[in-house]
Amino acid sequence: MILAAVIITIITAVLVGSLIIGGMREGGIRQRAAGLKEICEAAASTLPDEVFNGGGEAEYAAKRISGFYGNDTVILNSEGTPAAASFYDEDYSIYSDNAKGVLAEDRPAYIYSTGREGGSIVVFLPVKREGVTIGILAMREELIRAEVSYPGISRMFFTSVCLALVSAILIYLPLHYLAVRPLRKLALYFHSSASDETVPFPEINAAENDTVGRLVSGYRQMRASIDEKIGEVNYERDKLSAIVSSMRDGVIAVNGAGEITTINARAKEFFRGSESYLSAIPDHEKMIAAALADEKGALCETEYGGRNLVISAVAIDPDEEDGGVLFVISDNTAVKKAQDEQNRFISSVSHELRTPLTTVIGYINMLKRRGTSDKTITYKALNSMDEESHRLLRLVNDLISMGRLKNYEFNLNMTDIDLDELLSEIASQMNLTAEKNKVAVAYESVKLPPVSGDRDRLKQALLNISDNAVKYSHPGDAVRITAIKLEGFIEITVRDYGDGIPEDKLSRIFEPFYRVEDDRTRVSDKGGYGLGLPIAKEIIEHHNGTIGIESVEGSGTLAVIRLPYRQTEEKDLGEYGTGSLENDEAADTAFKEAEDETAD
Numbered sequence: 001m002i003l004a005a006v007i008i009t010i011i012t013a014v015l016v017g018s019l020i021i022g023g024m025r026e027g028g029i030r031q032r033a034a035g036l037k038e039i040c041e042a043a044a045s046t047l048p049d050e051v052f053n054g055g056g057e058a059e060y061a062a063k064r065i066s067g068f069y070g071n072d073t074v075i076l077n078s079e080g081t082p083a084a085a086s087f088y089d090e091d092y093s094i095y096s097d098n099a100k101g102v103l104a105e106d107r108p109a110y111i112y113s114t115g116r117e118g119g120s121i122v123v124f125l126p127v128k129r130e131g132v133t134i135g136i137l138a139m140r141e142e143l144i145r146a147e148v149s150y151p152g153i154s155r156m157f158f159t160s161v162c163l164a165l166v167s168a169i170l171i172y173l174p175l176h177y178l179a180v181r182p183l184r185k186l187a188l189y190f191h192s193s194a195s196d197e198t199v200p201f202p203e204i205n206a207a208e209n210d211t212v213g214r215l216v217s218g219y220r221q222m223r224a225s226i227d228e229k230i231g232e233v234n235y236e237r238d239k240l241s242a243i244v245s246s247m248r249d250g251v252i253a254v255n256g257a258g259e260i261t262t263i264n265a266r267a268k269e270f271f272r273g274s275e276s277y278l279s280a281i282p283d284h285e286k287m288i289a290a291a292l293a294d295e296k297g298a299l300c301e302t303e304y305g306g307r308n309l310v311i312s313a314v315a316i317d318p319d320e321e322d323g324g325v326l327f328v329i330s331d332n333t334a335v336k337k338a339q340d341e342q343n344r345f346i347s348s349v350s351h352e353l354r355t356p357l358t359t360v361i362g363y364i365n366m367l368k369r370r371g372t373s374d375k376t377i378t379y380k381a382l383n384s385m386d387e388e389s390h391r392l393l394r395l396v397n398d399l400i401s402m403g404r405l406k407n408y409e410f411n412l413n414m415t416d417i418d419l420d421e422l423l424s425e426i427a428s429q430m431n432l433t434a435e436k437n438k439v440a441v442a443y444e445s446v447k448l449p450p451v452s453g454d455r456d457r458l459k460q461a462l463l464n465i466s467d468n469a470v471k472y473s474h475p476g477d478a479v480r481i482t483a484i485k486l487e488g489f490i491e492i493t494v495r496d497y498g499d500g501i502p503e504d505k506l507s508r509i510f511e512p513f514y515r516v517e518d519d520r521t522r523v524s525d526k527g528g529y530g531l532g533l534p535i536a537k538e539i540i541e542h543h544n545g546t547i548g549i550e551s552v553e554g555s556g557t558l559a560v561i562r563l564p565y566r567q568t569e570e571k572d573l574g575e576y577g578t579g580s581l582e583n584d585e586a587a588d589t590a591f592k593e594a595e596d597e598t599a600d
Contacts (some may be wrong), residue, residue: 029143033110033121036141039069040108040125044137051084052077052127052135065139074138078103082169083135099124099136106133119143182212186219248327252277253316258288261324270309270329280304281327287313289323301332306335341512356388412457412542416450419483419490422459427481430466438475441466446483448490449565455478458563460538464532465494465547465559469548471556472498485565489545492561501551509549510537 043065051058058075066086067071073086078098102109102124110123122140122284126133185202192199204216244251250267254260260278271280280282282302290298290313297314310332317323363381370380427443451458469479473496480495501509501516508514515530533549542549546562551557 044127054083062086072140076136252327255324279396291315296572308333356392359388360385412454417455421450434470439473440478443481451565457539461536464536469496489562489564494559497556500553
């Protein structure tokens, strides 16, 4: 630093000295040129007009002026051509070009030139008579004596500058060294601590009231304050990071350039498999622009990965030029599904209520119009209204059951249940219903451990499943109910040989009001309201059990129910379907025997 200061000082001194000397030199030349011009004007006033045309007196006049003023003299005509000169040993025609330039500009001028022994000034003065230029008078003055003083001045100036620099270095170098030494330690510490925070602070012996001491004290206070602020920022950052990471919503923050700066695990889960998390948001560039333009932000809804996502975008620091945008992604799948189920539920209930009510109202209006005199018609009307009223009652009861099961607004009367006895009872009861369709319900009694549960609820669930099997069996078919004890649970299967369920509809059979048949007119024939299986599923799951349906279209359906019999131990119930629809030769034999018994 000191060396740089010395070099800068020397360069500055040299430049300043050069400018001063150059200025003095230029001033001297200008001053001499002005004096020579005055001499020319005085000499020109004594010259007759004829000498500028090369008359006989021209040479004499030039020598006379030169002798009087001590300067070489040249007289030129109005065209810039030399007419006479006071010297012969030099080709004075060289002044002709300069004279022509002076005539063109019509004003005095001078030329300064340097040689081995010094310099010279030549002044050109246009001579006018009655406003007309008749020629030019040129005088040359040698400046050898005038320039003698300039080298001396230069040497004195540069000698003084050098002595001043040497004195400054000798006086200030120790002082600067004492000040720079601790500063070098501080600079080295700053450089090292930038990459390694464990570097110790250097020992600097400086008084508290001097500049270095105040610098060290100020730095220590600043470092303590910065460390405190960094600790607060890290704490807030960690807290914010924990909050963002634990959010159930996805969060993506982008800067003003549209680059992702923050993204939590939930957002990555939502857009798993996407090449770019931001590109998975539809029209994200338009959303960013809209969020930056409107403080209310932007909102969109999209489907991705089987989820219904609601995405909102709000501006971060909208007043800042480099402000970004925060995307918040909410999983709206459950809400969307609930809305769809609610709409479908309302539509289905409306339809199911409309059909029997329309029948009842129609018969009532008919009886009002025609009276009750015709007993046949009256009996038919009353019978139909009774059937439709019971259908409405069953629908209402099923709806109440579904509502209670969904909202856990019922109490299970838990007792030890003999499933073998319960299944035998269900088979006998279903045979009474199945006789009119020429369908047999077969159950082979087996010893089973007791199951803890609500007997009436389980019976309701198993009856619903068995009733579906009977309804969709062909005349002459048999429905087989089996039970087997496995490790930790009892597996119950209900097998029919009806038309089966198409594969694309199998996943929806537990949805309320969903029926496989599309023709709703079959409700009075086979189909119900589509509530039997959903109710059965809710009851079985409330008993910590599972239910599943396997079906092959044209080959029948197999319902598999698993109920735990060890309430004190948690067992993995696994997947349903130990029964099989393909390898069922033994079942075919049993059903054949059941069919023969039904035929008899």
